Amino acid sequence: MPHFCDAIIVCCIDFRFQNYIRNWTDENLKNKTFDSVGLAGSTKDLETVMKQVDVSVKLHHIKEVYLIHHEECGAYGKESTPIKHSKDLKRAKETINSKYPDLSVYLFYLYLDGKFEKVG
Numbered sequence: 001m002p003h004f005c006d007a008i009i010v011c012c013i014d015f016r017f018q019n020y021i022r023n024w025t026d027e028n029l030k031n032k033t034f035d036s037v038g039l040a041g042s043t044k045d046l047e048t049v050m051k052q053v054d055v056s057v058k059l060h061h062i063k064e065v066y067l068i069h070h071e072e073c074g075a076y077g078k079e080s081t082p083i084k085h086s087k088d089l090k091r092a093k094e095t096i097n098s099k100y101p102d103l104s105v106y107l108f109y110l111y112l113d114g115k116f117e118k119v120g
């Protein structure tokens, strides 16, 4: 039986941010269903992210993608700067949209205090 959902969310595995992300999705994706991907560094390993997006598109016919990076990301180490995160988020969006032009991709940077900032 086919089953569809609205979106996919990609975020880092870091436990410090999971409550923030859960509260954010409760508020902002209240009436939506979504697949959930947790990878160290979020979109840092873009090839792996693309495989998950492929599955989501194929099986669940998603329409939206939410990519969340965060402050002080261990997977980035010293490279974890707002500029680097914003660059990698934009690169991920471009890669996803070049394969799936109809997908709406939303980018966010999450601060240690739980504040979400829209990127791009």
Ligand SMILES: [Zn+2]
Binding pocket: 012, 013, 014, 040, 041, 042, 070, 072, 073, 074, 075
């Ligand atoms: Zn992280």
